[in-house]
Amino acid sequence: MPALPPSVPLSWYLTLSLILFVLGIAGFLFRRNIITVFMSIELMLNAVNLSFITFSYKLKQVDGHIFAFFVMVVAAAEAAVGLAIILTVFKNRQTLEIDELSSLKN
């Protein structure tokens, strides 16, 4: 069993962040349920948050933390609005299938 490094290296955090982000994109692109798509967006936001925090820790600068907080605030607001929209959509259409929501065209 190889020896663990004394501390978790930077690349591990970034790799994790990348994996989370790609998972988010995949979920966004391939899932059909709006709720899942919505959660995928949240996943992407948090992936970005992770890389912000990583760099902030590594560079010993506070900017990343501040950005992360901003992202959280915006994400919270977005979640509130988004869920409200989803509720309304469901009320009107009785469906959460994203492919059926194409009334913008035509």
Next chain:
Amino acid sequence: MLQLWLIPLLPLAGFAVNGLLGRRLSKTAINAVAVGSVLLSFLWVLKTLSTLGVFGGGNPLEQAYTEHYYTWIQSGMLNIGVDLAIDRLTAVMLMIVTGVGFLIHVYAVGYMAHEGGYYRFFAYLNLFMFFMLVLVLAANFLLLFVGWEGVGLCSYLLIGFYFTERFATDAGNKAFIVNRIGDFGFSLAVFLIAMHFGSLDFATVFGKVQGMPVESSAGWMTAIALLLFVGATGKSAQIPLYVWLPDAMAGPTPVSALIHAATMVTAGVYMVTRSSAIFLHAHGALEVVAIIGLATAFFAATIGLAQTDIKKVYAYSTVSQLGYMFLGLGTGAFSAGIFHVMTHAFFKALLFLGAGSVIHAMSGEQDLRKMGGLRKYTPITFWTLLCASVAIAGVPPFSGYHSKDAILASAYEYAPWMYWVGVFTAGMTAFYVFRAFFLAFFGEPRWEAAAQAAHGPDAHGHDDPGHGHGAPHESPPSMWIPLAVLAVLSLIGGYINVPKWLEPMFKVAEEAPGIPWTALVSVAAGLIGIALAAWFYLIAPAIPEELARSFSTPYRWIYNKYFVDEFYDSLVVEPMIDGSRSLLWRVFDAAGIDGIVNGTGKTARNLGGILKRMQSGSIRSYAAWVVLGSILVIVAITMAGGVR
């Protein structure tokens, strides 16, 4: 300051009032505004001239009196102001324009009394006075050009006054378009002057010209002079641009008298005289002026011999007399030319107004063949027209004799053959004027049958009920009083010694004491012309018809005005129309311009057709586009070396 600006501004105010409010004003108010503004302008001219000492003794106005109002255009070296100036030449023109203009306005009140568009007519007439006064008062070429174009516009508006008649609007268009050709030459001349002298002020330009050598061969001075003369041929109806003037008689008769006889058409003469310094430094151009003037005088007179419309006779007579003026200018007698402008303004305005009175009496009939015997019915018109006719025929001691002889004497000194052609033309002038006179006033009345017939296409206006029938009648006082005044001026106007007055500006050749033989010959020619007219049309009326039959070919040519209109039609008008149709319309406009416009629209639509496929409406496809785009951006940035 003498407030020169008031002179042109007063008629402009009259135009504004009549033009804007005329529809709601009564005829009396319109008359008061229109005639009053011109009268005030005339009085202001008199006051200004007397302040300048013109009517006193001494030697007034040796130098031009200039007033500067404001700078109009300032661009580089060029500085053009709105400047008005009076010198001796302008003083003469001012008196002619406002004096004769006032009389014609008074006349028009009577003549137009039964016409529609009354306020419009007087508004245009006042506007014309404004532009004409700007033209003669201007102290630089550009301001002169403003007046020049303005009178052209008013001429167009007034020729086409009966705008419901096709021939009137056609005549207006013709006048306007033919004048454009001349104005093009004039504007080129103005550009050349600005280029070579760096100024357009008369004083500056002519001052610089004085210091230059006389051009013996053609150079740019000759070019300027010739281009100016091209402008003059348009406005003053000289060969080859004279064709518009006879047609311009489609306008009301006061317009023919004011614009197309007394004032506007002499603008070219005035302009050439004003630019005499340039012409005197370009002898080649002066010779062209003389030859064109002489040719115009001669040919127009021959056409006048055979016209049957009384106004057309006088119109060709105007063209011919304008030719005389240019003959005078071309042979170096500038003051004689202006002298003839003045006397011509008197007797030709009178001829036209008299013709208008005859037409009025005949209820719109203009054809000489349908007149005759009017002497008994319109005695005042008869006597005044007789005055005008002897004046234009050059019978001494009346006005035409003095000015025409001054021109002919100068022509003799320049080249004897020009003198002889001029004398022959003088004979023809006397003949055709008296031909019209005898045909209208003597002989058996030929109008009994005609008066009942329907009015011809030329008989516009005067056909309201209660006016258009019955025996010919004398005109109202507002018409015959101006006739009487002009008659007196036509008789004695020759004693206003214009050449002497203009002597400080234009040197006059020393005149030999006594009456020179050249004058006697031309008077003899005039008297022979009158005698022939009397013989042909009073004593032996059969002769003219026999002559016309035995010389049928020349007669047909003259009667049809040498087919010049037809010639221009086939040479210029038709090719222009055909070219516009086939090339400009079908190729240039339809294929070229429309093609570009429609092509732009079509391309945009096609491109949009491709792009709109991206708008699938499916949210996930949008998301995929976003991802793809982000990846592309990142790849691009990385390839470019990353963010520094």
